[in-house]
Amino acid sequence: MLLSLAVMSAVAQISLAQLDTTSCGKSKGCLFAPQGCNSNPSSCQITMSYVMNGTDMVFELQGKPPSGGYMAIGFSYDMTMGNDSVSLCYQDNELLGYNEGKTFVSQATATTRHMLEAFTATNGETYCRIRRGISGNGNPMVFNLDMPYTIFLAHGPMNNGAPGYHQMNKWMLPQTAVTAYSVAGGFNPSTTAMPGSSMAPGGASSAPGGATTAPTPVMTTTKKNGADAAVSLFGCAAVALAVFSLTR
Numbered sequence: 001m002l003l004s005l006a007v008m009s010a011v012a013q014i015s016l017a018q019l020d021t022t023s024c025g026k027s028k029g030c031l032f033a034p035q036g037c038n039s040n041p042s043s044c045q046i047t048m049s050y051v052m053n054g055t056d057m058v059f060e061l062q063g064k065p066p067s068g069g070y071m072a073i074g075f076s077y078d079m080t081m082g083n084d085s086v087s088l089c090y091q092d093n094e095l096l097g098y099n100e101g102k103t104f105v106s107q108a109t110a111t112t113r114h115m116l117e118a119f120t121a122t123n124g125e126t127y128c129r130i131r132r133g134i135s136g137n138g139n140p141m142v143f144n145l146d147m148p149y150t151i152f153l154a155h156g157p158m159n160n161g162a163p164g165y166h167q168m169n170k171w172m173l174p175q176t177a178v179t180a181y182s183v184a185g186g187f188n189p190s191t192t193a194m195p196g197s198s199m200a201p202g203g204a205s206s207a208p209g210g211a212t213t214a215p216t217p218v219m220t221t222t223k224k225n226g227a228d229a230a231v232s233l234f235g236c237a238a239v240a241l242a243v244f245s246l247t248r
């Protein structure tokens with residue numbers, strides 16, 4: 001009963017903010033979990049997109065957290081949890097944090113910009129957009145995002161304002177350079193992908209080939225080999241790394 005009411009009220013909002021997967025690999029990078037779900041994005045438990053905007057990263061997350069729960073991105077030097085920089089959203093909120101071992105420690109007082117730009121929860125599908133400064137500003141618990149990290153995606157419940165245990169709803173993605181895609185004229189997640197590879201004037205930057213070097217003028221809406229490789233690598237990597245399975 002409640003659910004069907006929610007479904008009905010969700011219909012009107014459903015097109016407001018959804019992660020547009022048609023521009024994945026073109027104007028932004030995307031990661032999908034679990035493995036193979038990108039052939040049918042609505043079957044994904046969590047999808048992440050990333051694009052660099054000036055000195056910020058813009059991340060989109062869409063997935064199926066429990067009601068009121070969180071979706072999180074973990075940036076890791078290795079393949080295990082602990083010593084990870086974390087960005088998450090829940091309800092109409094965001095948190096910047098750090099995994100000290102398995103314990104989430106909020107870095108809300110950090111000087112790195114971290115803000116929620118959009119949030120919707122409709123019919124069990126939650127979407128949010130987070131803007132995060134690329135630099136950790138020297139805080140060892142807020143990583144500089146200008147180098148590749150192993151990406152963990154997770155969703156789980158919130159317990160008294162803190163992220164609770166994600167159980168099996170955690171997925172390891174390949175090492176990814178999130179700065180591999182950038183925008184020049186502003187990133188509009190509701191805009192569909194520009195066809196082909198239109199060139200844009202310099203000023204935007206990207207680091208093809210997984211490099212993490214200083215910005216160079218490039219096209220803005222074109223496939224970047226490095227990031228593209230990361231996306232397609234996921235299919236293979238996930239097979240090898242599929243230690244997490246779905247419980248719900």
Ligand SMILES: *[C@@H]1O[C@H](CO)[C@@H](O)[C@H](O)[C@H]1NC(C)=O
Binds near residue numbers: 077140141
């Ligand atoms: C996390 O790991 C990195 C790489 O090993 C290290 O440089 C950094 O100091 C660690 N951070 C903390 C807070 O332990």
Ligand SMILES: *[C@@H]1O[C@H](CO)[C@@H](O)[C@H](O)[C@H]1NC(C)=O
Binds near residue numbers: 053054183184185187
């Ligand atoms: C970054 O995003 C802002 C806000 O959407 C936009 O106004 C600006 O043009 C973008 N900057 C770059 C360099 O693309």
